[in-house]
Amino acid sequence: MATPFGTVYASNLTPDDDAGIGRWSADDFWRAMHDGRSKDGRALYPAFPYPQFTRVTREDSDAIFAYLRGLPAVRRANRPHALRFPYDRQIVLEAWRWLFFRPSAFVADPARPADWNRGAYLVGGLAHCAACHGARNAFGAARAPGRFDGEQMPQQGWYAPSLHDARQAGVADWPVEDIVGLLRVGATARAGMAGPMAGVVAHGTQHLNDADLRAIAVFLKGLPADSPGPAPQGATDRDAAWLARGARGYDAHCAQCHGDEGEGVPQAYPALAGNRAVTMDPPVNLVRIAAHGGFPPQTAANPRPFGMPPFTQALDDADLAAILSFVRNAWGNRGSILSAPDASRHRGSAGE
Ligand code: HEC
Ligand code: HEC
Numbered sequence: 001m002a003t004p005f006g007t008v009y010a011s012n013l014t015p016d017d018d019a020g021i022g023r024w025s026a027d028d029f030w031r032a033m034h035d036g037r038s039k040d041g042r043a044l045y046p047a048f049p050y051p052q053f054t055r056v057t058r059e060d061s062d063a064i065f066a067y068l069r070g071l072p073a074v075r076r077a078n079r080p081h082a083l084r085f086p087y088d089r090q091i092v093l094e095a096w097r098w099l100f101f102r103p104s105a106f107v108a109d110p111a112r113p114a115d116w117n118r119g120a121y122l123v124g125g126l127a128h129c130a131a132c133h134g135a136r137n138a139f140g141a142a143r144a145p146g147r148f149d150g151e152q153m154p155q156q157g158w159y160a161p162s163l164h165d166a167r168q169a170g171v172a173d174w175p176v177e178d179i180v181g182l183l184r185v186g187a188t189a190r191a192g193m194a195g196p197m198a199g200v201v202a203h204g205t206q207h208l209n210d211a212d213l214r215a216i217a218v219f220l221k222g223l224p225a226d227s228p229g230p231a232p233q234g235a236t237d238r239d240a241a242w243l244a245r246g247a248r249g250y251d252a253h254c255a256q257c258h259g260d261e262g263e264g265v266p267q268a269y270p271a272l273a274g275n276r277a278v279t280m281d282p283p284v285n286l287v288r289i290a291a292h293g294g295f296p297p298q299t300a301a302n303p304r305p306f307g308m309p310p311f312t313q314a315l316d317d318a319d320l321a322a323i324l325s326f327v328r329n330a331w332g333n334r335g336s337i338l339s340a341p342d343a344s345r346h347r348g349s350a351g352e
Pocket of ligand 1: 128130153160170191192194196
């Protein structure tokens with residue numbers, strides 16, 4: 001895992017005695033999950049999301065441990081982390097923990113219904129949604145614990161949008177069924193999961209049972225909604241030539257899938273008209289998808305998703321920016337105009 005402080009390598013969790021956690025007890029495993037310390041007492045790096053896992057119950061920790069013990073043992077030694085000085089020093093990590101981490105437990109809110117509490121437990125603990133959606137300070141620690149204000153993902157080029165903001169990833173006004181569908185299928189008529197979020201659905205949420213998905217949906221709907229703020233500055237008369245260039249590019253490269261009016265094709269190509277992934281600020285994910293293409297998650301409910309081709313070779317920064325400015329301001333959409341430097345800044349490389 002690339003972090004701003006260097007590379008962290010995830011450890012072997014199979015029951016191999018030497019390479020894995022074969023000699024660990026359930027108490028050792030609980031200490032890692034709850035206190036962020038390894039069997040030998042060494043502090044673990046919070047790239048292992050123990051700031052969230054600390055809220056997992058002892059019962060769930062024991063169940064996960066029992067499951068891991070049943071996996072075939074793999075003899076593959078852990079790779080040492082490659083962190084930059086001074087982040088490679090345990091004393092720096094201990095200082096970080098002293099400043100930013102306290103072991104804690106999930107405390108149910110008796111004023112809320114049981115499904116909300118179940119959702120709060122899952123989102124705040126095992127599902128560790130805040131690991132990406134929570135704003136961070138310069139030391140990589142949560143700036144506002146318990147909130148999901150959106151954050152640029154370090155070293156990854158993706159922006160994990162705010163779960164409080166209806167223009168970003170807020171779902172307060174969505175029916176529970178649509179939120180459940182998004183987390184199980186990876187796509188609905190109005191949104192698709194892309195980039196790192198496609199992995200969250202493919203490897204995580206699609207496997208949850210209906211009751212847990214509904215509980216998460218109820219919790220997400222109840223998050224305090226941010227007031228929407230000023231409407232984005234849309235296109236003006238001065239942008240006419242830029243938008244005309246974008247419209248020509250759209251007809252040549254995009255319309256065959258997304259439709260002449262950005263209407264998309266149900267179950268195949270997302271609509272771009274009325275799609276907040278198109279108009280969102282910052283426009284980071286929009287530029288990345290158009291440049292590098294991608295696939296929605298492969299799920300049991302959507303086993304062979306259609307992919308979006310990459311355009312990073314076919315379109316230079318100016319053409320890409322003109323097309324995206326056009327789609328952000330066509331068919332009732334309203335979003336800020338992008339310039340060639342904007343496209344250059346956000347497109348990054350496919351592997352990031
Ligand atoms: C590994 C980082 C990561 C984790 C963990 C993560 N997300 Fe996301 N999420 C993202 C990114 C990046 C996006 C933006 C890409 C997209 O819209 O698909 C996103 C988008 C979303 C969206 C917006 C979908 C849309 O297009 O309207 C929702 C809702 C969401 N996430 C909810 C969650 C929930 C709930 C969890 C915990 C179960 C979670 N995320 C965990 C990174 C993450
Ligand atoms: C061959 C068909 C095809 C073409 C051509 C195509 N797309 Fe796509 N596009 C897709 C598919 C399939 C997806 C869903 C991919 C995903 O969710 O990861 C998609 C997703 C997107 C998204 C993300 C929507 C969301 O809700 O997250 C945007 C934005 C987008 N395309 C813009 C464009 C633009 C701009 C062009 C032209 C430069 C273009 N597409 C050309 C098939 C296509």
